Amino acid sequence: MTRYEVTRRAALRAGVAGVAGATLPVFNVQAQNSAGVLRCAFWEHWVPAGNDIIRELCEEWGAKNRVEVKIDRLVSAGNQILLTIASEAQSRSGHDIIAMPTWEPSSHARLLEPVDDVVGRLQKKYGAITPAAEYLAKREGAWRAVPAVAGTQxxxxxxxxxxxxxxxxxxxxxxxxxxxxxxxxxxxxxxxxxxxxxxxxxxxxxxxxxxxxxxxxxxxxxxxxxxxxxxxxxxxxxxxxxxxxxxxxxxxxxxxxxxxxxxxxxxxxxxxxxxxxxxxxxxxxxxxxxxxxxxxxxxxxxxxxxxxxxxxxxxxxxxxxxxLPYFWGIWSFSKNKTAAKSLLEFLSDRSSAERQSTATNGYDLPPFQSMSDFKVWETEGPPAGFAFNYPDKPHQQAQLTxxxxxxxxxxxxxxxxxxxxxxxxxxxxxxxxxxxxxxxxxxxxxxxxxxx
Structure with missing residues (x-):
C-alpha cells in the first residue's frame, strides 16, 4: 500500500505546477456516431488486469450509448492522484469522472456533483452500502461520490x-x-x-x-x-x-x-x-x-x-x-454529468463488479455485502478458497471500519x-x-x- 501523506494545503500548493507538467497516459474508447465525450481519470491498478477490465467495460458502455470515453490513469506513486485531484479542484477544469482515495470525497465535497440518484438506485437493487463508505462519501445530506469497486480493499x-x-x-x-x-x-x-x-x-x-x-x-x-x-x-x-x-x-x-x-x-x-x-x-x-x-x-x-x-x-x-475504499466522483463543473452518472451506475452493477473482482484475483471489493458471494473468492488459489473470508460476509458478524x-x-x-x-x-x-x-x-x- 502507499502512504497517504500529502496534506490538502500542500497538495493545493503543488497541484497546478505539478500536474501541469505531468504526462498522463490516455486511452480512447471510440464509438461511431458519437453523442459526446466523457473524460475519466481512473486509478492505475496494482493488478494490470484491473486496468484492462475497466477499459473493456467502458468500451461496452460507450458503444451502447454512443459516447466516446477517454481514460487517463492516475498512479499512487509520487501522490500523482492527490495532486491531480487538487489541481482540478483549484482550476475547476479537467475530467468528468475522477477516482478518489479514501478521504478525498469529503475534502472536496462542495465541488462534487451529488449522486444520490445513482446510489439510491444501486441500493434499491443490492441493499445498503456499508456505513463506513457512507461516512466517507456523504456530506450535508448528499452522496458526493459513488463507492468504487476498483481499488477498494x-x-x-x-x-x-x-x-x-x-x-x-x-x-x-x-x-x-x-x-x-x-x-x-x-x-x-x-x-x-x-x-x-x-x-x-x-x-x-x-x-x-x-x-x-x-x-x-x-x-x-x-x-x-x-x-x-x-x-x-x-x-x-x-x-x-x-x-x-x-x-x-x-x-x-x-x-x-x-x-x-x-x-x-x-x-x-x-x-x-x-x-x-x-x-x-x-x-x-x-x-x-x-x-x-x-x-x-x-x-x-x-x-x-x-x-x-x-x-x-x-x-x-x-x-x-x-x-480502505476508493470512490468515483463527478466534478460539479463536468460538462457531461448525465453520461458520467450512467457510466458509474454501469460500473457498479453486479455483473460489472464481478468482472472487476474476478480480473483482480479477488482484490477489488464491491461496497455491497450482497455481492460478497462472487465465485472468485471460492475458486481463487492455491489453495482454492483461501480468500473466501477476505470480503465482509454475513456469517462473520463484522463491521467495516x-x-x-x-x-x-x-x-x-x-x-x-x-x-x-x-x-x-x-x-x-x-x-x-x-x-x-x-x-x-x-x-x-x-x-x-x-x-x-
Whole structure:
C-alpha cells in the first residue's frame, strides 16, 4: 500500500505546477456516431488486469450509448492522484469522472456533483452500502461520490495455516472454512486467542508481521482494534474523548503487550514490510489484502499455497475489519454529468463488479455485502478458497471500519495522516512515556486538529 501523506494545503500548493507538467497516459474508447465525450481519470491498478477490465467495460458502455470515453490513469506513486485531484479542484477544469482515495470525497465535497440518484438506485437493487463508505462519501445530506469497486480493499488476517496449526494449535481452515458458515472454535476467535497465538508463533520463530509505524497498514489495523474495544479517540461531533477513557487505556495496554511478540523493527516498517515478511516464509500472519499472496504465488509458491484468510479477531464490543475504499466522483463543473452518472451506475452493477473482482484475483471489493458471494473468492488459489473470508460476509458478524471514525472526516483525516494512534502507542512502548503522558500528547494533537 502507499502512504497517504500529502496534506490538502500542500497538495493545493503543488497541484497546478505539478500536474501541469505531468504526462498522463490516455486511452480512447471510440464509438461511431458519437453523442459526446466523457473524460475519466481512473486509478492505475496494482493488478494490470484491473486496468484492462475497466477499459473493456467502458468500451461496452460507450458503444451502447454512443459516447466516446477517454481514460487517463492516475498512479499512487509520487501522490500523482492527490495532486491531480487538487489541481482540478483549484482550476475547476479537467475530467468528468475522477477516482478518489479514501478521504478525498469529503475534502472536496462542495465541488462534487451529488449522486444520490445513482446510489439510491444501486441500493434499491443490492441493499445498503456499508456505513463506513457512507461516512466517507456523504456530506450535508448528499452522496458526493459513488463507492468504487476498483481499488477498494479490506485488511483481514492472511494466515499461514500450517504454522498456525503446528505452533498455535489452531486449525484456522476448520474454524473459518471456505463456506458461508462458522466452524468449530469460531466463537473464540478474539483478541485473547490472537495474543496467545502470537506468543506461540513468536516463540517458534514465526512472529506475526504487524507494522506499528506511521503508514496506513499500521494505522488501519490499530484503528480497527481500537473500535473493537469501543475505544474511539474522538466522537461524531469532533469532541476529543481521550481523558478518562478506560476503554482506550485497555486497548492501548493490549497493543503494547502484543507488540512484545512482534519483530523489534516493526516501529519503522512501511507498507511493504509485512508483505515481505509473509513472502519470506518467516511470518505466520499479516493483515493485508491478497496482493501479498499474489506476489507469493509468483515468487514463493510454497508460501502462497499454505495461506488462508480469516475474519479480524473480535474485541469486547464486536468485530471490526480495516476498510480502505476508493470512490468515483463527478466534478460539479463536468460538462457531461448525465453520461458520467450512467457510466458509474454501469460500473457498479453486479455483473460489472464481478468482472472487476474476478480480473483482480479477488482484490477489488464491491461496497455491497450482497455481492460478497462472487465465485472468485471460492475458486481463487492455491489453495482454492483461501480468500473466501477476505470480503465482509454475513456469517462473520463484522463491521467495516475506518481509523478515527466516527470523528468528522475533516478532523479524522489529519489524525490518520499523522498516525496519532500508533504514535501514542510508540511513545509508551518505545519512548518510555507513561500512559498518562502519551494520552495527554494525543489529546493535544487532536484538539489542535479540531480547532483547524
Amino acid at each position: 479490506t485488511k483481514p488476517p492472511c494466515i499461514r495455516y500450517d504454522l498456525f496449526q503446528q505452533h498455535a494449535g489452531i486449525d484456522i481452515r476448520a474454524m473459518w472454512p471456505a463456506k458461508p458458515e462458522r466452524g468449530p472454535g469460531a466463537d473464540t476467535w478474539n483478541w485473547d486467542t490472537f495474543l496467545k497465538a502470537a506468543e506461540k508463533c513468536n516463540a517458534a520463530g514465526y512472529p506475526f508481521a504487524l507494522p506499528m509505524g506511521q503508514y496506513s497498514d499500521a494505522v488501519d489495523w490499530v484503528g480497527a482494534l481500537f473500535r473493537s474495544f469501543g475505544a474511539s479517540m474522538m466522537d461524531a461531533e469532533g469532541q476529543v474523548t481521550i481523558r478518562g477513557n478506560d476503554k482506550l487505556k485497555q486497548a492501548t495496554e493490549y497493543v503494547i503487550r502484543l507488540s512484545k511478540q512482534l519483530p523489534d523493527d516493526v516501529w519503522a516498517w512501511d507498507d511493504a514490510s509485512n508483505n515481505r515478511a509473509l513472502i519470506s516464509g518467516k511470518s505466520a500472519l499479516i493483515f493485508n489484502p491478497p496482493s501479498a499472496w499474489a506476489v507469493a504465488k509468483r515468487d514463493a509458491p510454497q508460501v502462497a499455497e499454505k495461506s488462508w484468510y480469516a475474519p479480524f479477531p473480535a474485541g469486547p464490543e464486536g468485530r471490526f475489519t480495516p476498510f 475506518v481509523a478515527f471514525a466516527p470523528a468528522p472526516a475533516e478532523t479524522a483525516v489529519q489524525a490518520y495522516v499523522q498516525a496519532v494512534n500508533t504514535k501514542m502507542i510508540a511513545r509508551i512502548a518505545q519512548g518510555g512515556q507513561s500512559m498518562a503522558e502519551a494520552m495527554g500528547w494525543a489529546e493535544g494533537e487532536l484538539r489542535n486538529f479540531a480547532r483547524g
